[in-house]
Amino acid sequence: MYARTSGDRILSFGVSGLLYKANVLMYDHQTESLWSQVKRSAVAGPMTGTVLKTLPSTLTTWEKWRRRYPDTHVLSFETGYGRDYSHDPYGSFRRNRGSWRNFLSSFIGHRLSEKDVDLVIGVDMEGVHRAYRLEDLRERGKLTDMTSAGSITLSYDVATDSVSVTSPGGAEIPYVLIYWFVWKETHPEADLHRPQDP
Secondary structure, three states: OEOOEEOOEEOOEEEEEEEEOOEEEEEEOOOOOEEEOOOOEEEEOOOOOOEOOEOOOOOOOHHHHHHHOOOOOOOOOOOOOOOOOOOOOOHHHHHOHHHHHHHHHHHHOOOOOOHHHOEEEEEEEOOEEEEEEHHHHHHHOEEEEEEOOEEEEEEEEOOOOEEEEEOOOOOEOOEEEEEHHHHHHHOOOOEEOOOOOO
């Protein structure tokens, strides 16, 4: 999730319907620039090269979040649009990866493997791009890695399904939760971390 401010300007975003590096582009209503969710920056239009600030977020279930934060307020379903917000638009992707891999392969020019559609935690540390399988972190609870940009620790909170990525001093490091093939398309030089056996 990103802040919608750039300097003294407040931006409002929408979904463009366009794909860039196998990922949907956002656009801002103010300048109609196109923004990469993975790069967190504008890739076309007047704001090209502008980077958005990353905000803390997590991907979890409403049940787990509500148990942890019972006073949370949520947006109303009464949006004026006929969309069914109880339906997960990516549910069929997770249930039937084979057909989706074939569909996506036609867009990126090569066949995707089962591992390519795993969710990963993508980290950009001073231009060094690494990815860590979400399932590896869930199984182990914690992963540590030494990169050319320094050491990092990834931690998993079972209660909320939340992930944190920190430096040795405890500073939060921004990350994105994304499919491995999308991260790899955007950062071809990126490595996928292989945890050592416990």
